[in-house]
Amino acid sequence: MVGAGSLLVSTPSRVFGQDVKPITVGFIYAATRNDYGWNQAHAVAARRIAALPGVKLVEQERVPETVQVERVMESMIQLDGAKVVFPTSFGFWPFIQKLAPKYPDVLFVHAGGLWKEGDAKNTIGYRGYMEEPHYLCGIAAGMTSKTGKLGFIGSKPLYFIFNNCNGFVMGARSVRPDATCQVVITGDWDNPVKEAETVNALVDQGIDVIVANVDSPKVAVETAERRGIMSCGYHTDLSALAPNGFLTGAEWNWAKGGDFVKAWQTGGLYPNLYRGGFRQEMVALSPFGKAVPQNVQQAVLAARQGFLDDTLKLYRGPLKDNKGNQVIAAGQEISNTDNAFKLNVKWLVEGAIGSTGLQ
């Protein structure tokens, strides 16, 4: 794990003990575990981690992003004897940093990639480059769309949403250069009514593939299925929601956190910050739906291999944004792990219709 070329490793920390001993791992979710979204992606990972030798899992859901999570973490540590906790909601981070120094024998793993120098050493931030599987979704969408018109629904005007959108559009245009993508930012992490309305409006405009970057894309995918168009998933495997129109989906692989658990169990090394795409095993692709023909599957898997080998770069020149400005010059390539570049993506690529919603 530490050997992975593009890993952003801060000073590795070390703990006592060399043997694999029984360990209790706690997962904390902000909403319900089976939300077909962010939380479910973590619950799936929790089950994989629970299958590791010596690991016992405890879980608590519907914990608000308030000081309440501090109490839940402490309760897990004090009453359940948890030695590793995964508070999975983005907004839990400040509370983790407040509590971590008090419990140096507990490892806190957070899905967000927010760790910076000066933060507690017994905390980890990890996150996946979801733009890579979105690129693959884009390929599937571009090749299966009849109209060449795609739709992207985003929650907040934030950099990773823009990156995902760009990945989706660039993937589609890599196989169908005239493809366009209508972009709608709802402004809310979770607003099922607005998401359903948006899907309906997009279908009425002739769009026939959508992907929704919201906390739970369930409603969007179901609405798409009902309207008879195709959809891609996000966060976790959503194929069951759309038996006819599901293409594939961009999934997190939070189970990578099992490596940190193992390291903590055995006194091994662990990174404080871990980001990555397919190559770093932080993201995954959902199983193909029945609407995806063999040749499309092969094209998608070939592109995935490109990310795995690091031969395919997501951002490569020449590239224009959707206002006509050149953002990457011809011949220039951005490394797939150039996080600083991705953090500054406040634009949408050519082919995306709509704006970021930023002032």
Add this chain to the structure above:
Amino acid sequence: MALPRYDARNRDTGSPEARAPPPAHGTLSWRLTARRLPTDSLESLLLSLAALAVAAILFGGFVALQGHDPLAVYQTLYLGGFGTRFSIENTLTQAAPLLLTALCTLIPARVGLLVIGGEGAVVLGGLGAVLAGVALAGAPALIGTMLTISAGALAGGFWIAAAAALKHMRGVNETISTLLMNYIAIALMNHLISGPIRDFSQTLKAQSWSIPNPFMVGNIPGWSVHWGLVIGLTFCVLLHLVLRHTTLGFSFDILGGNRRAAQMAGLPIGRLMLLACFLGGAAAGIAGAIEIVAVHGAASESLVVGLGYTGILVAFLARQNALAVFLVALLLGGISASGGLLQRRFDMPHAVTIVLQGLIFICVLASNAAGRWHRSSG
């Protein structure tokens, strides 16, 4: 209670009926509660305990139906709420705001008003505290903290007093108005924190500016419980003394017992109602302010977590007795503190503690009725 009736037996007794929240429109029976006979206090206590026991049995049946061992569930409830030092601290922390929000229902109930606007008063109190705290930046820490909390008390107090004014001057039902005002308070806060007083450096979550760090109060030394608990307890004791041993408390009880009698006695009805509601609102406002100065530092959605609504439950279970509020708040605090543990040990849904709270509520209401039936037939 359509017919006027003179109930001599209830006079000068502390029957649960007399202490239960009187109907919104003052009943015509004489139910003065100033002095209480010990036998009736005992009866009231026994009734409460019986109600709790019945609720416990019903809840045990409920979890058994779900395939769990009720005894193991109760053991876990005890462990999570009271079993270790950490659990007790957790319970006390949960109970602290409930002490104050319960008063928001309890005090107006003494004058015969059923106020359920604690949630809104908490939010207003929090907003008032944030505005005062930010405006007072640079002031000495202790004075700053005290004024910040006072601002919360004023904001919450005027908020609920407004409902009393509507009731007195326009005859608006205070239960409905305070319920609806909760939504107005939350909408007002959401408006303010998403624009006018938003801290734009917090990109992921809409929250207000933060109060200066020196104004934040810490924990009680040696405990991981913040000072809000002490403030809440002090308020309960003071209030108990005022309600029991002053003419003001006596006037409240007369007004709550019989509005017409209070009028005939020449009591300033409007002023008493305004004052009772102001005090109740101020208590909930302080709860909101403490959430700011002891916990969050800024106003956000985190203020809207049902503290006001749980406070109503506490006030009812305490049968409007300011001292009993502490015990009931501890009980409900313990239940909510152990909710997570129940979820983790038994894989029960989050709502299971709400089921238990609801059962307790229903059983206590039923015991009130049972007590009344016992007295009227005995």
